[in-house]
Amino acid sequence: MNNKRFIGLSPELYQHPSDRKALASLEKMPGLSLLLKKVNEYGIDRLLRMQTLGSEFKVTSRNFPKLYDAFMETCNILCVNPLPELYLFQGTGHIHTYAIGVEKPIVGVNLETMEWLTPEELCFALGHELIRVKGGYINYQQIGQVMPLVKGLISSTTLGLGGIAANGIEVALQNWIVMSKFTADRAGLFACQDIEVAISALMKLGGLPAEYLTADTIDDFEAQARSFMTTDLDNLDRFTQVFSFMKLRHPWTVMRMAELFKWIDAGEYKSLLETGKLPQPAKEPAQTSASSNSPTSSNSSSSSNSSNSSDWDFLANL
Template sequence: MKLEGAPVKQKQLVGLRSTEYEHPFDRNALEALRGTPGLETIVKKFNHYGIEKLLKIRYTGSNIKVDDRNYPELYDTLRQVCAIIDLPEIPDLYIQWGYEINAFTAGVEKPIIVLNSSCIDFLSKEELMFIIGHEAGHIKSQHVLYHQIAEVLPIMGDIIGNATLGIGSLISTGAEIALLNWQRMSEFTADRAGLLACQDANIATKAMVKLAGVPQKYFNSINVEEFIAQAKEFEGYDYDTLDKIVKLMSTMWMSHPWTVMRGAEFFKWIDTGEYDRLLSANRLENLIGNSNASGTGKMACPNCGATLKGVEKFCPYCGNKI
């Protein structure tokens, strides 16, 4: 696989649905997660104790907010990404100090994206579009609630355990494993959203190489082909059962899969032609067709009124069954 060419002018993907680029590992892990006993209880406790509000206060209380008056160039990049992947509501954007190239998303009803300052220092605008697109992809796919729960589940396990004479802690153990497994798989979907945002596989790959930890002094000599070769080699290990077990055990308690593993899945998607198909599709026709398709239209939760995809078994906002 050889990636060539200068960055292209991004195409606005009108009517893009997250299900169009959803990674099957994400989909399958989410189905397994939703079938985990006790998850509904955990969701309700998360909302009952106002943990999301506490998280948002923590993230917004000391970090710099970006808008069209404060760092307008960064805000314009965010706005551009949201328009490209058709995310209707632009999330708030904050910057926090951090030497590591990293970003995350928080908040369900009103999501926010937080970038480490290193993202601005070390990434080009196009690479930043990949990172912001990755986070916006989490929002578009409604990943945020479960991501937040996974972050605080050990604390919630104590809360639920104390409230249920220890039974809740047993529930949270199984749910924690299922949540972390799904959280890792959801990163594959978000990487696809990042590529759709920047629309340049070469740029996205360079961003991944930087995420993987290449020293800053070598940023100008990043060898994309070598990273691709390493990712392809890693992909080959999946055919050996022992290697599968090693990778599973090594990532069991991690929120993100290894960057090279992400690269392997990323390039596999490009090789299938699905990425090019999404870019070349007539988005207006798709939008009209999707609105008429049975079983795929949006619906509202009968309890809280939140907008849903139409495939949920229970509302990710209030935890009630649909």
């Protein structure tokens, strides 16, 4: 692969608006500072690292060259430095990857990830995790993994009051974890730099084996994703929307593909790929003094972004 390297490209430039809003909502939650304090007190970072080192296979150029080469290629393209460690864990029946380690980052992939994905698709999947490392998202991701344990510890030490606060944080946290996938998929596309690879990788992530990835199934998946782009979820109850995201086992591949298509169609991916900058907004035609004083016309460009970003940020509307 001779893909372009993104030297100095900040993840904030391609952070999905819903990711940004959900993260802001999470960080405003009361009790979050207590939760972070407890996570540090109990050494969750060290615990997760010890579990990985004690049970999974460290990937090197000698033992798993295909996986190692894709990892090094992705780190090079996304300019991830220092390099995280890479580990391989047992099969689970579906593709699964993770990133942990605030102080010493680790990326883990399971056997299906290595066996089911091509080298180019591996770059997409690994880019999805490496952006969590580069973007500094690891801390909150780790809390999501150990939330049931930490919630119980807080509840027992605060006579149950902390547990009530932690329940609210958990909802906000799971909402953000799903929103952050939109940004991570953008990083995955930057890593593989091929939309067709991103499509096939997401289809395999959704559980479809390679032998079923025919031209027809791919075309139907693309059509389904583009149809989902117009889905109006406002007709659903807000709590239904939030708690549908609490089942993190669902990969949400169609929804994620729809969001990736929106980003590509807007021209932002191509502009960042070619110039490292977002496209300039089109100049609006000259307006009369009457129309220029209209609050609606003066805020048209900013309101369009905010409306798009609020499509998925259900928690902000509760």
